[in-house]
Amino acid sequence: MEKTARNSAPQLHVFATVEEVLYGLADLFVALAERATAARGRFSVALSGGGSPKKLYELLASPAYRERVRWEQVYFFFGDERNVPATDPQSNFLMATQALLAPLGIAPTQVFAVHTSLPPAKAAEEYTQTITDFFGEAELRFDLVLLGLGDNSHTASLFPHTAVLHDATVGAREVFVPELDAHRITLTAPLLNLAHAVAFLVYGADKAAAVRHVLRDARDVEEFPAQLIAPSDGELHWFLDEAAAVHLTL
Numbered sequence: 001m002e003k004t005a006r007n008s009a010p011q012l013h014v015f016a017t018v019e020e021v022l023y024g025l026a027d028l029f030v031a032l033a034e035r036a037t038a039a040r041g042r043f044s045v046a047l048s049g050g051g052s053p054k055k056l057y058e059l060l061a062s063p064a065y066r067e068r069v070r071w072e073q074v075y076f077f078f079g080d081e082r083n084v085p086a087t088d089p090q091s092n093f094l095m096a097t098q099a100l101l102a103p104l105g106i107a108p109t110q111v112f113a114v115h116t117s118l119p120p121a122k123a124a125e126e127y128t129q130t131i132t133d134f135f136g137e138a139e140l141r142f143d144l145v146l147l148g149l150g151d152n153s154h155t156a157s158l159f160p161h162t163a164v165l166h167d168a169t170v171g172a173r174e175v176f177v178p179e180l181d182a183h184r185i186t187l188t189a190p191l192l193n194l195a196h197a198v199a200f201l202v203y204g205a206d207k208a209a210a211v212r213h214v215l216r217d218a219r220d221v222e223e224f225p226a227q228l229i230a231p232s233d234g235e236l237h238w239f240l241d242e243a244a245a246v247h248l249t250l
């Protein structure tokens with residue numbers, strides 16, 4: 001049973017079980033893909049990394065969902081990446097490939113990975129160009145950005161007390177994917193906030209404090225970077241299980 005709460009910005013979708021959370025977000029994915037392909041002939045999605053989304057990707061690639069999306073029109077990017085080889089277990093690209101892209105037979109031309117074989121600064125510069133080239137003269141707006149939440153309230157690789165939190169360098173045509181440090185590359189909050197839709201997937205009691213910090217505590221983006229995520233002209237969804245949402249009153 002879903003409990004939803006619409007307030008000024010985030011749409012909260014709280015479910016009793018993780019399975020229901022995953023199905024709820026998978027249904028949104030399908031709906032957004034239909035909307036985007038009808039409007040723009042394609043669906044651009046920035047995938048999140050870490051452990052939480054793996055089950056979502058496996059569900060989308062399962063018989064329950066694989067026929068409900070026109071995958072040949074879906075283009076995959078990464079909200080952040082670790083600076084490791086694409087064969088490294090820490091690679092977000094590897095996780096998405098194993099859980100989603102390979103099972104669906106997604107063509108390599110539809111997948112835009114960070115080239116972590118390059119030095120981080122070069123990889124960031126090149127990925128910036130990759131993103132701007134993809135959108136070309138069209139609006140520089142992902143149709144969907146998927147995000148997770150760390151127990152320290154980071155999202156993507158926007159970590160507390162780091163300079164990238166203040167990187168507001170998204171202009172008409174310039175997008176910076178700054179090197180966070182020698183370990184990661186991340187899309188910046190201003191770029192993520194251009195999306196037509198952003199969806200957080202957060203489950204488990206270990207995330208409950210971070211969820212409260214981000215959604216209920218006073219604004220303090222240095223401490224709670226995920227508070228930076230507020231699409232300027234798009235939807236913001238939080239898909240949560242009850243354990244992660246325990247401190248929220250709906």
Ligand SMILES: O=C(O)[C@H](O)[C@@H](O)[C@H](O)[C@H](O)COP(=O)(O)O
Nearest residue numbers: 049050051052148149150155156
């Ligand atoms: O590359 C990453 O790890 C993600 O971009 C990161 O922001 C992740 O979403 C959170 O750290 C939550 O990770 P879990 O889902 O593993 O808890």
